[in-house]
Amino acid sequence: MNKYKFEWNDLRAVTTLINVVLIMIYGLSISWFGLALAVLGIIKDLTDKDFRWNGFIMHLSNAILNVFFLAKIF
Numbered sequence: 437m438n439k440y441k442f443e444w445n446d447l448r449a450v451t452t453l454i455n456v457v458l459i460m461i462y463g464l465s466i467s468w469f470g471l472a473l474a475v476l477g478i479i480k481d482l483t484d485k486d487f488r489w490n491g492f493i494m495h496l497s498n499a500i501l502n503v504f505f506l507a508k509i510f
Contacts, residue, residue: 444480444491448477448491455498467509473498474502
């Protein structure tokens, strides 16, 4: 059996899960945190030499969702 190999998307998935939980507990204003994480993820995706579309699409969709939540506040 192969050993588990850590990938950056593992950490990103956990932070996305934390963002969802925080939004459910504290409300939509936590979407700033999620938006910041998504933008950092997009920047990392675009500057990474091992570009993958699935990571980019995941971060773009998270950014759009958090912008939508922030728009609901205002």
